[in-house]
Amino acid sequence: MSLTSTMTESGQIVTVNAERIDAAIAIQFKEDMRSETEGGASRVILDLSEVKFIDSSGLGAIVAAMKQLGSSRKLDLAGLSPMVEKVFRLTRMDTVFDLYASLSEATAVRNT
Amino acid sequence: MDLKAQIAQIENLMVASFACSFLATELDARWGVGTVVERLRGMGLPEDRAEDVQIALAEAVNNIVEHAYADTAPGDVDIGCNLDTQQLWISIADAGRPLPRGNLTAGNPADLSVPREDLPEGGYGWFLIRELTSRIIYERNNGNNRLSLCFDVGNSCR
Numbered sequence: 001m002s003l004t005s006t007m008t009e010s011g012q013i014v015t016v017n018a019e020r021i022d023a024a025i026a027i028q029f030k031e032d033m034r035s036e037t038e039g040g041a042s043r044v045i046l047d048l049s050e051v052k053f054i055d056s057s058g059l060g061a062i063v064a065a066m067k068q069l070g071s072s073r074k075l076d077l078a079g080l081s082p083m084v085e086k087v088f089r090l091t092r093m094d095t096v097f098d099l100y101a102s103l104s105e106a107t108a109v110r111n112t
Numbered sequence: 113m114d115l116k117a118q119i120a121q122i123e124n125l126m127v128a129s130f131a132c133s134f135l136a137t138e139l140d141a142r143w144g145v146g147t148v149v150e151r152l153r154g155m156g157l158p159e160d161r162a163e164d165v166q167i168a169l170a171e172a173v174n175n176i177v178e179h180a181y182a183d184t185a186p187g188d189v190d191i192g193c194n195l196d197t198q199q200l201w202i203s204i205a206d207a208g209r210p211l212p213r214g215n216l217t218a219g220n221p222a223d224l225s226v227p228r229e230d231l232p233e234g235g236y237g238w239f240l241i242r243e244l245t246s247r248i249i250y251e252r253n254n255g256n257n258r259l260s261l262c263f264d265v266g267n268s269c270r
Contacts, residue, residue, distance in 0.1 A: 023174045024138035055170045056237035064233045071229070083163045090243050091236045096224055 003032050010107040011043030011076075016051050021058030029058070033065035042073050045106045049079030054087050066097070074098075078106035128155050129194040136186040136206065141173045148191055148202070155195055161265055165200065168244040171237040172204050172259055180208025180257060199246075200263040210252050211259070 002017040014036055021029055037044050046062070054062075066075040078100040080088065088094045100106035130151060134144035149166045157165070173189055181187055190205040221239050222232045242248065247262035 020142075022138075022142065022170065023178065024142060053166065053170075055167070055174060056234065056240060057174065059236055060233040063231050067229055067231065067233075083167065086163060087167060087240065090240055092221055092224055096228070096231065 003036050005036050005040075007041065008107060010110060011045050011074075012037065012041040013045045013047055013103065013107070015047040015049075019050060020053045021051055021061065022053065022055045023057040026057035026061040030061045030064045030068075033061075034068055037065070037069060037073075040073075043076065044069060044073065045076050045078050045100075045103070047078050047103050047106075048081070048084060049103060051084055052081050054084045056087075056091075059087060059091060059093060063093075063096075076100065076106055076109075078103045127194065127196045129192065131190065131192045133188055133190045136173075136177045136181045136189050136208070138174075138177055141170070141177050141189070144189060144191065145170045145173055148193060152193065152195065152200070157195065157200065157265065161200070161263060164244040165202070165263060168241045168261060168263075169202060169204070171241050172261065175211075175237060176204070176206045176208060176257075180206050180211070182209070184208065195265070198265065200265050201260055202263070203258055203260045205256055205258045207256050211250055211257055213250075216248060216250055 004015045004017060006013045006015075014033070016029075018025070046065070062075075062077070069075055076098045077088075079102055080099055085094075085099070088097070088099065100109075132144060132148055132151075134140040145166060148169060149162055152165060153159070153162050169191075176189055177186065187207045192203045192205075194201045216238075222235055224231065241261065244263070245261045246264045247260075249260040249262075251258045251260075
């Protein structure tokens with residue numbers, strides 16, 4: 001699993017460099033997110049632009065990544081492809097996370 | 113033969129089916145689900161429906177990999193597809209542990225109104241399968257599981 005990270009004024013952007021977040025890599029994703037976001041910004045934007053498919057294990061791993069940030073930090077999601085967006089909508093996870101259609105829309109919102 | 117019977121005959125000719133088998137490992141499951149969905153796209157399944165099938169089928173196959181064959185060496189997953197103008201039926205067979213019955217009937221989504229540290233990190237798979245299918249049939253015979261999922265395709269599929 002490959003994650004890259006950039007610090008910006010809008011928060012820390014973590015980009016997922018993979019086409020899938022599925023059962024085969026969910027645990028690795030959760031661990032990589034932990035090390036990538038350790039002691040970072042109060043807002044983390046997860047850039048999912050490259051991700052074309054997510055399953056319930058991947059969804060669970062993103063929930064876990066959000067929980068391990070603790071209560072004072074926030075995880076926003078950006079660049080959801082149609083299939084990824086559908087999984088979030090069907091499971092009503094769109095009520096838990098702030099979703100942005102693109103990374104530029106997410107970064108237009110200032111970290112508060 | 114009246115017109116209705118003629119139409120029924122033509123529609124019957126448009127039934128298309130195929131089968132596909134693979135080993136119940138995470139990586140073979142990826143390949144198997146991808147292969148099935150690509151074939152269905154090639155048979156004219158609309159993209160929106162193909163996405164639904166990919167999501168639901170991946171969950172059903174993951175359950176076999178993670179639960180049915182949890183205590184044994186991974187066995188086979190056999191998938192059969194039957195597509196006509198109205199419905200797509202996908203049967204998924206394995207020789208692993210039986211499916212807990214509750215999974216087929218528990219219809220409620222996870223409670224998301226809890227504090228975020230209590231949000232569930234799993235259990236979304238069966239909910240997705242139920243949301244995306246119009247019928248689910250589960251049979252247990254001679255130590256084999258067969259889960260059949262039905263997707264409505266309407267008349268959009270040619």
